[in-house]
Amino acid sequence: MSVLTFDRVTMRATAGIVEILKEVTFALETGDFVALVGPSGSGKTSLLRLMNRLAEASSGQIRFEDKDIQQIPVVSLRRQVALVTQESRLLGMSVEAALSYPLQLRNQSAAKIKQSVSLWSERLKIPVDWLDRTAVHLSLGQRQRVAIARALITQPKVLLLDEPTSAQDVGYSEFLLTRLAELTHQNKLAIVMANHQIELVARYANRLWQIDNGRLTRDVPAIDVDWLKLHQQLVRKEQEEQANWT
Secondary structure (H helix, E strand, O other): OOOEEEEEEEEEOOOOOOEEEEEEEEEEOOOOEEEEEOOOOOOHHHHHHHHOOOOOOOEEEEEEOOEEHHHOOHHHHHHHEEEEOOOOOOOOOEHHHHHHHHHHOOOOOHHHHHHHHHHHHHHOOOOHHHOOOEHHHOOHHHHHHHHHHHHHOOOOOEEEEEOOOOOOOHHHHHHHHHHHHHHHHHOOOEEEEEOOOHHHHOOOOOEEEEEEOOEEEEEEEHHHOOHHHHHHHHHHHHHHHHHHHO
């Protein structure tokens, strides 16, 4: 059974005229590690936001585990479909408090919470001396790392990532994507990741979604993708759009 499906989903801007996403259809399966690619402004972030109801569709149907997401309480849905944005915030909390908070909401014991925080800190290479720091004492890349750990600590069924390696060095980016690829199999997790670093995601994704002007134009196994050609196409598209603005 598909974990998350879109059936001809359209999203319009607030005024209701401009279509941001146009009749998007797909079925996301457990174990998928999807590379979501496309030019800036093509609709990638909007698509991620629709998946856990940070934004709402104008038409079409979205289903999570074969249930209309409109029938699922938002808090319950977001526990299962976790989104990590480019600018995830820690709400003034320390790193330890930020990692503990979602588990406290689930009424887990203090001992279980401490164990989980330690486990996920180790898994994502979050040093012990970060735990008492607040966001103002962390770099963007460090905040991204903590936000991903916070999303994974509750063991969601779908993890949505918006440019998770944009502020990471190459070494940690490779470590992170290796770890995420492992989790798709070990934890029965599906991942959708928007990422401009085509040469990096090509080594880890098992599926490609390409979006252009709000339309999902490709949905294919990663093994069938000419990644070099795709990279060249996206660079050329970005250059053309920049030229149109000058």
